[in-house]
Amino acid sequence: MAGNRDHLTQADVDDALRVLPDWKYQDGLVTVYKTPTAAEALALIAAVGEIAEQQNHHPDLEWRYNRVHLRYVSHDAGGTVTPRDIAAAASVSEAAAGLGAAAQPERYPEP
Numbered sequence: 001m002a003g004n005r006d007h008l009t010q011a012d013v014d015d016a017l018r019v020l021p022d023w024k025y026q027d028g029l030v031t032v033y034k035t036p037t038a039a040e041a042l043a044l045i046a047a048v049g050e051i052a053e054q055q056n057h058h059p060d061l062e063w064r065y066n067r068v069h070l071r072y073v074s075h076d077a078g079g080t081v082t083p084r085d086i087a088a089a090a091s092v093s094e095a096a097a098g099l100g101a102a103a104q105p106e107r108y109p110e111p
Contacts, residue, residue: 020093047095047098064110069110
């Protein structure tokens with residue numbers, strides 16, 4: 001279990017986001033992925049679930065038809081962003097690209 005010593009500074013997060021264009025910082029690492037259909041959104045959710053189980057790090061997730069809203073933050077590190085969040089976001093970006101999902105981080109949060 002990670003402690004507060006693992007949290008990243010805002011500068012660390014900003015540096016990480018330079019190589020994670022699918023994501024933005026908003027009280028955690030957040031994004032929205034849009035897929036052509038609801039079924040493809042479910043495929044992305046399944047991929048996110050698989051990544052979460054492999055890494056033992058689970059995002060907050062909302063599904064809205066063909067959009068999947070994700071937020072990574074380490075609750076066990078005081079709700080801060082840790083290296084685990086960066087690694088998980090990178091893995092999800094790779095899976096989303098493989099499924100043809102389009103990142104729309106500017107849409108987070110969506111009404």
